[in-house]
Amino acid sequence: MVEPQSSLLSVLRDHLKLTGTKEGCSTGYCGACTVLVDGEPVNACLFFAVDADHRSVTTIEGLSPERGELHPLQSAFIESGGLQCGFCTPGMIMSALGLLLAHPAPDEAAVREALAGNLCRCTGYQSIVAGVLEAAPKVRGADAAPARKRARSRA
Amino acid sequence: MPERSGSATIGSKLPRLDSPAKAQGQAVYVADLQPQDALAAALLRSPHPFARIVSIDIGDAKQMPGVRAIAYSGNTPAKSLDFGIKDQLLFPRDLVRYAGEPVAAIAAETEDQARAAATAVKVAYEPLAPVLSIEEALAPGAPLVHPDWQSYEKGANRVTDRNICGLNRIRRGDVTAALARADAVVESSFIFSAGAPGYLEPRAAIALREPDGGLTVWCGSQSPYGNRDDLADFFGLDPQRVRFINQFVGGGFGGKILMAAEWYAAALALQCDRPVRLVFSRHEDGLNLFPRHGGKATFRSGASKEGRLLGMEAAFFFDTGAYVGYGAGTALIATMLASAPYRIPAVDLSATLVYTNKQVAGSVRAPGGPQATFAKELHIDELALALGMDPLEFRLRNAWQDGDRSPTGQLLEGVRVKETLEEAARAIGWEARRAPGRGVGIACSWWFSACGRSEARVEVRDDGSVHVHSGNPEVGTGSAAGALPLIVADRLGIDPTAIVLTLGDTATQTYDGGVGGSASTFSAGQAVKAAAEDVRRQLLERAEEALEARRDDIELREGRAQVRGAADHGIPIGELAAQAGTPIAGRGVTEEISDPEFDASLVQSHDFASWLAPSFVTSAAEVEVDASTGRVVVHKIATAQDVGFAVNPAGVVGQIEGGAVQALGYGLCEELQFGPAGIINTGFHDYLLPTIIDAPKVEAIMVESPSGAGPFGMKGVGEPPVTTPAAAIGNAIRNAAGAVPYTVPMTPERVWRAVKDRRDSRI
Numbered sequence: 001m002v003e004p005q006s007s008l009l010s011v012l013r014d015h016l017k018l019t020g021t022k023e024g025c026s027t028g029y030c031g032a033c034t035v036l037v038d039g040e041p042v043n044a045c046l047f048f049a050v051d052a053d054h055r056s057v058t059t060i061e062g063l064s065p066e067r068g069e070l071h072p073l074q075s076a077f078i079e080s081g082g083l084q085c086g087f088c089t090p091g092m093i094m095s096a097l098g099l100l101l102a103h104p105a106p107d108e109a110a111v112r113e114a115l116a117g118n119l120c121r122c123t124g125y126q127s128i129v130a131g132v133l134e135a136a137p138k139v140r141g142a143d144a145a146p147a148r149k150r151a152r153s154r155a
Numbered sequence: 156m157p158e159r160s161g162s163a164t165i166g167s168k169l170p171r172l173d174s175p176a177k178a179q180g181q182a183v184y185v186a187d188l189q190p191q192d193a194l195a196a197a198l199l200r201s202p203h204p205f206a207r208i209v210s211i212d213i214g215d216a217k218q219m220p221g222v223r224a225i226a227y228s229g230n231t232p233a234k235s236l237d238f239g240i241k242d243q244l245l246f247p248r249d250l251v252r253y254a255g256e257p258v259a260a261i262a263a264e265t266e267d268q269a270r271a272a273a274t275a276v277k278v279a280y281e282p283l284a285p286v287l288s289i290e291e292a293l294a295p296g297a298p299l300v301h302p303d304w305q306s307y308e309k310g311a312n313r314v315t316d317r318n319i320c321g322l323n324r325i326r327r328g329d330v331t332a333a334l335a336r337a338d339a340v341v342e343s344s345f346i347f348s349a350g351a352p353g354y355l356e357p358r359a360a361i362a363l364r365e366p367d368g369g370l371t372v373w374c375g376s377q378s379p380y381g382n383r384d385d386l387a388d389f390f391g392l393d394p395q396r397v398r399f400i401n402q403f404v405g406g407g408f409g410g411k412i413l414m415a416a417e418w419y420a421a422a423l424a425l426q427c428d429r430p431v432r433l434v435f436s437r438h439e440d441g442l443n444l445f446p447r448h449g450g451k452a453t454f455r456s457g458a459s460k461e462g463r464l465l466g467m468e469a470a471f472f473f474d475t476g477a478y479v480g481y482g483a484g485t486a487l488i489a490t491m492l493a494s495a496p497y498r499i500p501a502v503d504l505s506a507t508l509v510y511t512n513k514q515v516a517g518s519v520r521a522p523g524g525p526q527a528t529f530a531k532e533l534h535i536d537e538l539a540l541a542l543g544m545d546p547l548e549f550r551l552r553n554a555w556q557d558g559d560r561s562p563t564g565q566l567l568e569g570v571r572v573k574e575t576l577e578e579a580a581r582a583i584g585w586e587a588r589r590a591p592g593r594g595v596g597i598a599c600s601w602w603f604s605a606c607g608r609s610e611a612r613v614e615v616r617d618d619g620s621v622h623v624h625s626g627n628p629e630v631g632t633g634s635a636a637g638a639l640p641l642i643v644a645d646r647l648g649i650d651p652t653a654i655v656l657t658l659g660d661t662a663t664q665t666y667d668g669g670v671g672g673s674a675s676t677f678s679a680g681q682a683v684k685a686a687a688e689d690v691r692r693q694l695l696e697r698a699e700e701a702l703e704a705r706r707d708d709i710e711l712r713e714g715r716a717q718v719r720g721a722a723d724h725g726i727p728i729g730e731l732a733a734q735a736g737t738p739i740a741g742r743g744v745t746e747e748i749s750d751p752e753f754d755a756s757l758v759q760s761h762d763f764a765s766w767l768a769p770s771f772v773t774s775a776a777e778v779e780v781d782a783s784t785g786r787v788v789v790h791k792i793a794t795a796q797d798v799g800f801a802v803n804p805a806g807v808v809g810q811i812e813g814g815a816v817q818a819l820g821y822g823l824c825e826e827l828q829f830g831p832a833g834i835i836n837t838g839f840h841d842y843l844l845p846t847i848i849d850a851p852k853v854e855a856i857m858v859e860s861p862s863g864a865g866p867f868g869m870k871g872v873g874e875p876p877v878t879t880p881a882a883a884i885g886n887a888i889r890n891a892a893g894a895v896p897y898t899v900p901m902t903p904e905r906v907w908r909a910v911k912d913r914r915d916s917r918i
Contacts, residue, residue: 013187014189017189019180019183019186019187019189020179020180020181021180022184022355022356022405023186023357024355024356024357024405024437024839025437025838025839026436026437027437027838027839027840029838029839029840030355030437030839032355059180060179060180061179061180063179064179070175070178070179074175074178074179075178077174077178078170078174078175078178079170081170081805081808081809083171083174083177083178084171084406084631084632084633084809084813085354085355085356085403085404085405085406085407085630085631086173086174086176086177086178086182086403086405086631087184087354087355087356087405087406087631088355089177089178089180090180093178112847112848113848115847116846116847116848117846118847119355119839119844119846120355120847121353121354121355121406121408121813121817121844122406122631122809122813123809123812123813123816124812124813124814124815124816124817124850124853125816125847125850126812126850126852126853127809127812128847129847
């Protein structure tokens with residue numbers, strides 16, 4: 001049972017035990033709890049769980065469902081050094097994915113604009129921007145061939 | 156060049172081992188642990204900055220639904236915590252000394268029940284006039300934050316006098332005479348606001364009393380072993396039965412060295428037989444913060460018309476809040492930075508630590524560094540401008556060189572001030588002509604490498620896996636998850652991703668002093684290196700027999716011991732462990748390295764007067780200032796840092812880039828504000844961390860001059876890059892707009908006022 005006042009964040013973390021989504025401030029300012037609802041990034045701490053009824057919610061756990069296989073954004077963050085303490089990382093990656101789904105070939109300014117609601121205290125952001133720009137073409141490729149990829153993984 | 160071997164070598168770029176888990180949301184932080192039978196905890200905090208506690212009554216609260224334990228002054232030890240001055244109790248008894256100070260902790264079945272019960276604890280207060288600034292604290296007849304200050308036990312070198320809880324001084328030569336001889340003398344006064352560490356993960360802890368009388372604490376700490384010892388000592392427990400299990404830490408920056416949530420979860424857990432889980436909200440974390448010290452400083456220096464510095468006076472005052480905590484380091488470091496890295500024949504440098512009724516200031520990343528460097532480097536620019544000299548040229552002319560002595564008489568070797576100045580200046584384009592409204596600034600400094608006790612264990616098992624135990628926790632810096640495995644991989648010739656790391660779990664019996672003082676790779680790296688070399692020696696010994704070859708002809712490479720030049724004549728190292736019938740294990744410990752010598756006659760009450768393996772750092776910044784609004788846009792920061800030797804360059808670059816943006820926040824937008832009722836801005840909506848939009852391009856330049864003391868010649872890396880950028884930005888603002896506020900943060904309003912005042916004064 002989900003209480004009417006429950007946030008999507010508390011349902012994810014406390015009820016479903018999907019703790020990959022982080023709670024940094026619970027007031028919508030740090031972005032650590034960013035998830036996608038119908039492909040759009042939202043702060044799960046400010047989003048009523050009941051409003052997610054019959055909608056698609058994607059969390060960091062849903063990004064690389066097949067064990068060991070990383071999403072291009074995850075690989076790019078690792079390679080570029082776009083994470084240190086890792087606490088902002090799930091939200092940062094989900095915001096970046098939201099951007100790439102809407103704008104598959106963003107420039108640097110668009111990346112910065114899209115991630116302006118996600119705080120990171122460790123990296124200085126430069127490596128995060130580099131990671132998103134690096135991942136963009138690969139995410140485009142992955143989107144173009146989801147069916148093929150699924151077929152391959154079944155085989 | 157250090158010896159290189161095997162598949163992954165020190166000095167190559169290694170993505171941190173924890174990054175796949177972090178990128179997938181699988182890294183577990185304390186608040187991610189949700190034991191099924193856990194009780195939830197809440198704290199009752201003082202609403203007053205300063206008040207007498209008349210009475211505390213927990214009677215009603217105990218009867219509230221779901222309540223299982225209440226901890227407060229009435230049922231916890233009356234012992235003082237020991238941070239050099241025994242001025243703090245776990246729960247206050249007679250006086251509360253800051254708004255937000257925990258007075259009681261409650262454990263209940265649900266968080267709502269715990270919070271409800273907290274409001275039912277009846278505390279009768281008699282509010283007192285609080286001391287909210289350094290000026291108020293030092294005014295004649297000021298109320299005493301600690302009326303009993305004279306009765307406190309304290310360590311050597313701790314100076315106390317009413318609201319003063321620290322005072323140190325460095326004096327060399329005759330400053331008055333030197334300034335009288337000078338062709339130019341300038342005096343400048345600075346104000347530093349207090350700042351937050353700014354980690355994204357609010358503090359949390361889970362504690363469970365064990366049937367054997369011990370205690371297990373799940374924490375996210377920078378210093379699990381130190382915390383364990385403090386906690387065991389306070390509650391009278393056997394430290395060997397107290398286990399701290401560190402989880403991933405969502406950033407520390409010095410704010411998670413001392414315990415907060417751990418104390419209260421433990422105090423409650425000792426009263427029940429279920430786990431007690433305490434997770435701070437962002438607001439509560441703000442109330443329980445260990446901020447960067449606010450304060451002020453006055454500098455007066457003189458130079459000859461040829462541009463030689465002759466004398467300098469500097470006096471710092473730091474607001475350390477309600478208790479001394481880890482505040483002393485800030486004042487000690489400030490005097491060490493005040494005149495560095497310059498040759499100045501006569502100096503008089505002092506720093507005073509002052510109690511106020513505010514949150515307890517701590518050792519935020521490079522404690523004292525950004526403050527002292529901001530004041531000193533803006534002051535140096537002011538003197539250069541008074542002499543009509545280029546600020547870079549002025550610095551180069553006065554910079555330390557090999558063989559110079561520090562103000563405390565330490566002999567300086569491997570000095571790289573000049574190189575870092577030149578590299579940063581080149582990267583920013585110092586000589587380039589710039590459009591109106593644009594400017595450049597430069598700032599340099601020095602820092603230390605701290606060597607704390609650290610132990611490590613490295614073990615090769617028969618399946619070929621390599622297990623590394625280090626007490627050093629991974630808080631995000633990449634020392635433990637990047638540099639340490641790289642060192643092991645280098646020594647054993649293995650792929651670092653084959654390493655299984657166990658970090659910061661006191662059950663592994665590998666003591667470590669924790670993350671602080673840029674000590675992690677410097678200290679834990681030494682221990683891990685020694686342990687790995689012990690294993691390496693044993694592997695080669697066994698391989699000699701197994702391969703019937705001379706040891707000198709055997710190399711460890713790609714997980715195998717093999718005869719050099721004959722890749723097919725080898726054996727997997729796991730096989731060597733299997734033949735041994737037991738894992739091949741080695742232990743390592745840091746060697747005692749004595750601090751460099753200094754001249755004790757030059758210092759007063761100073762126990763950090765010489766610095767091990769000092770490093771040198773320069774930042775240069777390019778900014779654009781809109782004089783009509785005071786808005787500052789930082790286009791670029793270039794930081795050139797002497798790192799000794801970069802064990803993992805990927806990690807070093809991450810520290811320099813991240814440090815630059817933290818420092819930008821310190822310089823331009825971060826300011827803890829205090830009103831009559833205490834701290835005002837505890838959230839990310841009113842305490843402004845730099846966002847990705849504010850962050851400039853950062854160029855990280857590594858200058859390598861091996862230290863002789865650190866493993867592979869490295870020096871401490873984490874703190875220096877946060878010390879210089881704010882000062883470089885300040886000097887760039889003056890270069891662009893003709894004026895700069897001598898207050899950090901340099902907010903648009905302050906910049907606008909500084910520029911306007913300068914224009915007005917010219918009319």
